[in-house]
Amino acid sequence: MQNVLIVIPPGKEPEQAIQAAIDLAQHRGVRLVALIVLDLRLATRVANRLTEVGFMGEEIGDHVTEVIEQEYRSDSEALLQRISERAKREGVSVTVLLEEGDRGEVCTRIIRAHEIGTALLVTEKHSWLTRFLSRSAAVRLPALAECEVRLMEEE
Amino acid sequence: MPKREVVVVVDTRPLWLILLSRGRGTLLVAVGGLLYWLTVSLPLPQGLTPQGQKALAVFVLCIFFWVFSVLPLMITSLLAIILLPLTGVMQSSQAYALFGNEAVFFILGAFILAACLMKSGLSTRIALSLLHRFGRTPRRLLLTIYLLNAVMAFFMSEHAVAAMNFPIVVEIVAVLALQRRRSNYARALFLAMAWGTSIGGIATLLGGARAPLALGILREATGTSYTFLEWTLLALPLVLILLVTGYQIILWFFPIEIETVRAADTALSERWLKLGRLSYEEWVIGLVMCATLVAWLLGGEEFGLANIALAAVVILFVLRVVSWRDVERYVNWGVLLMYGGAIALGAAMNKSGAAEWLSHATISNWASNGVEVVLMTSLVSLLLTEAMSHSAVVALLMPVAIGVAHEFGLDPRVMAPVVALPAGLAFTLPIGTPANAIAYSSGYLRIRDLLLPGALLELCAWLAFNAMAIWYWPLLGVHIR
Numbered sequence: 001m002q003n004v005l006i007v008i009p010p011g012k013e014p015e016q017a018i019q020a021a022i023d024l025a026q027h028r029g030v031r032l033v034a035l036i037v038l039d040l041r042l043a044t045r046v047a048n049r050l051t052e053v054g055f056m057g058e059e060i061g062d063h064v065t066e067v068i069e070q071e072y073r074s075d076s077e078a079l080l081q082r083i084s085e086r087a088k089r090e091g092v093s094v095t096v097l098l099e100e101g102d103r104g105e106v107c108t109r110i111i112r113a114h115e116i117g118t119a120l121l122v123t124e125k126h127s128w129l130t131r132f133l134s135r136s137a138a139v140r141l142p143a144l145a146e147c148e149v150r151l152m153e154e155e
Numbered sequence: 156m157p158k159r160e161v162v163v164v165v166d167t168r169p170l171w172l173i174l175l176s177r178g179r180g181t182l183l184v185a186v187g188g189l190l191y192w193l194t195v196s197l198p199l200p201q202g203l204t205p206q207g208q209k210a211l212a213v214f215v216l217c218i219f220f221w222v223f224s225v226l227p228l229m230i231t232s233l234l235a236i237i238l239l240p241l242t243g244v245m246q247s248s249q250a251y252a253l254f255g256n257e258a259v260f261f262i263l264g265a266f267i268l269a270a271c272l273m274k275s276g277l278s279t280r281i282a283l284s285l286l287h288r289f290g291r292t293p294r295r296l297l298l299t300i301y302l303l304n305a306v307m308a309f310f311m312s313e314h315a316v317a318a319m320n321f322p323i324v325v326e327i328v329a330v331l332a333l334q335r336r337r338s339n340y341a342r343a344l345f346l347a348m349a350w351g352t353s354i355g356g357i358a359t360l361l362g363g364a365r366a367p368l369a370l371g372i373l374r375e376a377t378g379t380s381y382t383f384l385e386w387t388l389l390a391l392p393l394v395l396i397l398l399v400t401g402y403q404i405i406l407w408f409f410p411i412e413i414e415t416v417r418a419a420d421t422a423l424s425e426r427w428l429k430l431g432r433l434s435y436e437e438w439v440i441g442l443v444m445c446a447t448l449v450a451w452l453l454g455g456e457e458f459g460l461a462n463i464a465l466a467a468v469v470i471l472f473v474l475r476v477v478s479w480r481d482v483e484r485y486v487n488w489g490v491l492l493m494y495g496g497a498i499a500l501g502a503a504m505n506k507s508g509a510a511e512w513l514s515h516a517t518i519s520n521w522a523s524n525g526v527e528v529v530l531m532t533s534l535v536s537l538l539l540t541e542a543m544s545h546s547a548v549v550a551l552l553m554p555v556a557i558g559v560a561h562e563f564g565l566d567p568r569v570m571a572p573v574v575a576l577p578a579g580l581a582f583t584l585p586i587g588t589p590a591n592a593i594a595y596s597s598g599y600l601r602i603r604d605l606l607l608p609g610a611l612l613e614l615c616a617w618l619a620f621n622a623m624a625i626w627y628w629p630l631l632g633v634h635i636r
Contacts (some may be wrong), residue, residue, distance in 0.1 A: 010598075011335045011336065011598045022574050024196060042596050043596060045592070045596075046589070046592050046593055046596045048588050049586075050314060050589045050592075050593075051487055052224075052227045052229075052489070053228065053314075053544045053546075053588075053589055054312070054314030054315075054318075054487075054589040055266065055312075055314075055486075055487040055490040055493070056312075056314055056318060056485070056486075056487055056589075057270065057483065057484050057485040057486050057487050058484060058487075059484040059485050060273070060315065060319075060485060061318075062316045062595060063318065063322070064318050064321060064322075064596075067322045067325055067495060067598050068319060068597070071325055071329070071597065071598070072598065074329075075335065075598075094489060121190070130220055154525075
């Protein structure tokens, strides 16, 4: 099987990339796997800042973290649901996945587990400094994945 | 037994970058140590005593650790308390006694009272009641959120206000189905929440611990201070100017694109109705809070701000409306360590003469009169607070500012608001203050949504602050020339 994977950054809805992934899966007659990897480090950082700089108790920090996580999760679930319905309408079987952790690591695992032949990676726009310092998954994945990786710019 | 798949991810960054990112903490500790050693071992500069040099070295080390967050703020304060006696700058008994400063206990009392307000749900009830009553149109809802956050930050820590109202704003944005990073209205709402709390937070001594800390350092150095009312009168016009300017900037950069907020109004009404009747705890906490405010305003000088705050806390426990367990979960006890250490460090700098020497070597070289000192100090405070904790800015600048005041023959009391008020005004970066960080974490704001509007408000704040210091403060008996 040479399934198609589309990896979408949280909080984005890249129309062209989603359509391209559905078209590719339809053309090949394979399954589409749609993946969003949540990076919850931001929520933890905010909670730490509230505790260490704002001197708030753990109850307040935990509450804010919970709200941020819930917001990210429900937003991503809604997008995956829309992708699923759209793919099914076009006759493509689909698996939607919402994962947490490092994007590169999760993508590598999913590529192996779901027999992915082509991965469409939607890249976020970052400043040159962020790109230089963090080497995003978009840079790391082609080197690590055992499949074809296509990068698509965020619209 | 089935084999478990192990995913190996190769870090493809350059080796020097990997080493730098992993060894950052150790490297910064080493740099701090080096700075300390350099300051202590350099030939004694003219005008600085050996004791002052050691105090300066501890000061440099702690400021470096505070700026680069090498250690949590409170742990750096503990380090200061250890180093001051060890280096012979002051005796252990003196250093530890400074933890008992009135300002520290005032801050603690204010935090506990705010915790009670939050725990009882009274603060959320007030927020929902106002939003439900006034937020009927997009513009009015935005303005209500902005003013609500500002006014609540008059009475409790601005960080607590932002944390408390954040879920409400998230819910409003969700029910209005506003698009992430695209909707102007969503961006305006989160910005209004963050800016409202920051602006309101400088109005009284309750909005943040900066002002009590500045007053604590001032009292240790000079024996003088401000009353609750005096401070509020000094700050209030700036707050009003910034509230108007900030709101106009938000509307200018993010014009409202939606016609109605009916869905949000319905959701807020439902949440408000679910709260039910005012509970006994809410009644008692509300009354005690009002009485405390009146006591601070009318009897702060006579009875002491900290005594009034702690008395209010005791009354709440006597009436059994709050438990110790609740207080522990809502208040971070590091607050005692942070502010105690910062006050001890400030006292060491002033008593050893290091603060005066440092002010002579820095600001006094560039300024020639009181007005220039105020312009410069407020600018430095405003810029530093964008990158480091508000309290660290006060801990850094207050001892130097008091030294500058002595040199220019200014009343040292002037320097407390000159340092502490701008230190609360961080509008441009998510790291500037927890309120900005919370707003940014919503995912609806990009950094550039904060940068340009924030920089503009920052400039307005600096101009308005100095205009107020030059023309308004003299009316209250605070002269800068």
